[in-house]
Amino acid sequence: MGRYSAALKIFEIIDVVCVILVTVLMPKLASLMNSENDLIDRRRTYFIGFIIYCLLIPVIIFLTTVFICLHGAQYAEAAALLPWLFLRPLFGMLGSVRNMFLILEGNYWYPALSSLCSLIISVIAGYSLIRFI
Known part of the structure; x- marks a missing residue:
């Protein structure tokens, strides 16, 4: 378990970029949000x-x-x-951007529900897979 923790610790450095991106972009996107540019802004x-x-x-x-x-x-x-953990920052980045748009749309409950479901799935998968390590 210590090996996995050490490998995961390296990628936590990259995850900080997701938080910074959302923190910096949220106010700017909130001021630019209107219905005609919505799809273009999302993409x-x-x-x-x-x-x-x-x-x-x-x-x-x-x-x-x-x-x-x-x-x-x-x-x-x-x-x-470490090569198996390369996709983790990508999914974190895309999830952060998605949650930012959900909050800007006023769907405050959805990111919390999504995070709760992700937590439950992660815990179940972790306890199920720990036997194989």
Whole structure:
């Protein structure tokens, strides 16, 4: 379990970018929101999130290469888990952008319900899969 935690800790650095993106863009998008540009603004914002993720790929690769130096040789096996965690920041970025638009539309209950369902699924999947580690 310690190996997975060490590998996951590296990717928490990337997740901060999602929070910063939502915090910076939310006020600007709230002032620009109108019904005629809604679809274009959504697509543009998702595209910006995807571009930011693509720009973070070199950072992710760099973190993977220096992982052993940061955590020591005893966590060398955890470096094998890092490629599997590459998609985690992408889904976090897209989820953050989606939740931002849901809140701007006034659907305050949906992000909370979605987060609760995700938490339940993650806990069940984690306890089910922990036997295989």
